[in-house]
Amino acid sequence: MSGNPVFDRIKQDISDNPVVLYMKGTPMFPQCGFSAAVVQILSELGVKFKGIDILVDPSLREGVKQFTNWPTIPQLYVKGEFIGGCDIVREMAANGELEGLLKEKGILA
């Protein structure tokens, strides 16, 4: 698990920022429909988040997949915890679970 400098960077990102989305493109200009879908869900809930574009850094792109043992991007973290990819975020948004989690974690009032 250790010895990978990318993992240290990810740990730093997700501890410095309450909500982090590793994505393709930026929140303003997503480069992939799945990333865009999660940006939209977070925006509709009024959640402030840090979007990190993995397309500009190939080592980060591979590193984040290894870090979570998760094969795809986007990946959402709340308070350092990996919440899921696009499918899980969509499902949680649809059934209200995401809003509940964000309130519980003090992200949303």
Add this chain to the structure above:
Amino acid sequence: MAMEAADIAQMIKEGLPDAEVTIEDLRGDGDHYAALVVSPAFRGKSRVQQHQMVYAALRGKMGGDLHALALQTATPEDAPKF
């Protein structure tokens, strides 16, 4: 490179022998699928863990040959009724 729906279902069942797998070809293009995987092996697992079990069964295809697989997992108790 695309994958056939039947190949996806077979790989998932090889990894999760008790699973009920339903695959839908969303656009009819052999590249955008939705899968519902229902398995008793998911009991007591978080949703992230359930998805990781399916991805493990797909042995690296997900994110590679398989670009778009919308995945939904459930235990038999929680499975959506059609």
